[in-house]
Amino acid sequence: MSTYQGGPALPQERRLVTEIPGPKSRELLARKQAAVPPGIGTTLPVFVTRAGGGVVVDIDGNSLIDFGSGIAVTSVGNAAPRVVERVSRQVADFTHTCFMVTPYESYVEVCEKLNELTPGDHEKRTFLVNSGAEAVENAVKVARLATGRQAVVVFDHGYHGRTLLTMTLTAKNMPYKQGFGPFAPEVYRVPLAYPYRWPTGPENCAEEAAAQAIDAINKQIGAGNVAAVVIEPIAGEGGFIEPAKGFLPRIAEYCRENGIVFIADEVQTGFARTGQLFACEDEGIVPDIITTAKGIAGGLPLAAVTGRADLLDKVHAGGLGGTYGGNPLACEAALGVLETIESEDLVARARRIGEIMLPRLHAMQERFDVIGDVRGRGAMIAIELVKPGTKEPNPEVVAEIVRRCHAEGLLVLTAGTYGNVLRFLPPLVMPEHLLEEGLAILEKALSA
Numbered sequence: 001m002s003t004y005q006g007g008p009a010l011p012q013e014r015r016l017v018t019e020i021p022g023p024k025s026r027e028l029l030a031r032k033q034a035a036v037p038p039g040i041g042t043t044l045p046v047f048v049t050r051a052g053g054g055v056v057v058d059i060d061g062n063s064l065i066d067f068g069s070g071i072a073v074t075s076v077g078n079a080a081p082r083v084v085e086r087v088s089r090q091v092a093d094f095t096h097t098c099f100m101v102t103p104y105e106s107y108v109e110v111c112e113k114l115n116e117l118t119p120g121d122h123e124k125r126t127f128l129v130n131s132g133a134e135a136v137e138n139a140v141k142v143a144r145l146a147t148g149r150q151a152v153v154v155f156d157h158g159y160h161g162r163t164l165l166t167m168t169l170t171a172k173n174m175p176y177k178q179g180f181g182p183f184a185p186e187v188y189r190v191p192l193a194y195p196y197r198w199p200t201g202p203e204n205c206a207e208e209a210a211a212q213a214i215d216a217i218n219k220q221i222g223a224g225n226v227a228a229v230v231i232e233p234i235a236g237e238g239g240f241i242e243p244a245k246g247f248l249p250r251i252a253e254y255c256r257e258n259g260i261v262f263i264a265d266e267v268q269t270g271f272a273r274t275g276q277l278f279a280c281e282d283e284g285i286v287p288d289i290i291t292t293a294k295g296i297a298g299g300l301p302l303a304a305v306t307g308r309a310d311l312l313d314k315v316h317a318g319g320l321g322g323t324y325g326g327n328p329l330a331c332e333a334a335l336g337v338l339e340t341i342e343s344e345d346l347v348a349r350a351r352r353i354g355e356i357m358l359p360r361l362h363a364m365q366e367r368f369d370v371i372g373d374v375r376g377r378g379a380m381i382a383i384e385l386v387k388p389g390t391k392e393p394n395p396e397v398v399a400e401i402v403r404r405c406h407a408e409g410l411l412v413l414t415a416g417t418y419g420n421v422l423r424f425l426p427p428l429v430m431p432e433h434l435l436e437e438g439l440a441i442l443e444k445a446l447s448a
C-alpha cells in the first residue's frame, strides 16, 4: 500500500494553510446557514473543492486526511480513475432515459454482477434504486408481498434510513425520529448481541441475545406473522457494533425455520469495506435479500436490492421502480467501482488497514482509560469512549477529540446510540503514510 497512484493528481499530504475552517469556508458556512435549514447538519464545515486518494482539499487550500469517505461511500477513492472515465463517457452519450421506459445495458450488467458477487450461489435477481433507505424500504415491500405477512423485526442500535418506514426501522430517537411520528406500523424491535455492553459479559452475549430476540418474536408477534428480519451485519450508525459471533447465524437459522425473509442491510458494510466483499461472508451468512448502496458507485447515487429469484419474481410487473433508479451515470460508476475493487485488490487493502489500525488503537486503549472498547473489521473500525473506570458513555470527550482532530486536519466521524463512538472509515486506497499520520493525530488528541 504505497502512495496512491490514481485519482486527481492531488498531493497525498496533510497541509494546513489556514485555521480550520478557513475564512472562505466560514463565508460559505454563513451562506449555507442562510439558505439551508439547520436540520441538515455539518460534521466539519470546510467547503470542498477537490478530493482523491486519502485527502479532501478545501476552498482555503487546506488538504485534510479523510477518515470518513463521505460515510463509507468513496471506498475506491474520490473521483477514482475508472469511475471518472466511465461516467465521463456516459454523460456525453446520454444522461437518462428511465430504465423502465427504454432500458440500457449498464443497468443489467450491474445487476448481473451483484447477483454473482453477493453471498450464495442460488438464483438471484437485482433491481436498482437511489439510496440506502430506498433499498431497505423496497426489500421490505418484496418480503411482505412474497410472504403475505406484515410484521418486520429490527434490532437495538439499528439504522436503516430516514424515510417513514426506514426511520421507523431505525432504533435511535434523537435526531432521526424526534417529532417525525407517527411511525409506520408493524415494526418490532428486539435485542442485538452487543458484546461490550452485554450485562452477563461478552462470552454469553450471542446465545442470550439470540434467545431473547427469538423469544420476543415468538411471544410478542408470532413467527408466522413475520415477513422479514432486517439486520446490519455490523451496526453502522449504532456504533460499529459487531454482533457477538454466533448471533447472526442463529437468527438466520430461525428465519429459515419459520419462513421469514432474512434481509441483510449491507449499505454501510458492503463492497470490501470490512475486508470481505460483504460482511455477511464473515460467518457464512447467506441472506435471502441483501441491500447495498454507499460504496457501490463511488459517490454517485445508487443502491440495490439483491435477493432470491423466487422472492423477487413474485412482485407483479410495475410493482417496483422509480424515475431515477439505476441512472446510467450511476451504473457506469458502479461498474468502475467493481473493476477498481478487483484490480486494486481493495478487499486485501481493507484488511491491511484493519491490521494497521487495530493494534495501534489497542495500544492507545492501554494508555488512555477513556477508551472502553476497540472494535471493527477491515477499514470499518471504531473506538467507544467511556468515563474512566466505568462503561458510562462519554460523548463529551468524543466531541472534544473530534474538535482537536478536525483542527489538525484529520476528518473523523462519530457514531453510536450514546454518541460516544469515534468511527474510522478511510478510503481503501488511503496511502499508508496518511493512515499513520491520522493515527498519530488521534493519539495526540487523546493525550490532550
Ligand code: PLZ
Pocket: 071, 130, 131, 132, 133, 134, 136, 159, 160, 161, 162, 232, 236, 237, 265, 266, 267, 268, 269, 293, 294
Ligand atoms: N442502512 C446500514 O448506514 C446510511 C446515514 C447518514 P441512505 N447511513 C448514513 C445520515 O445521517 O443520514 C444507511 C446505513 C444503513 C441504510 C442507510 C440509509 O442510506 O443512502 O442514506 O438512504
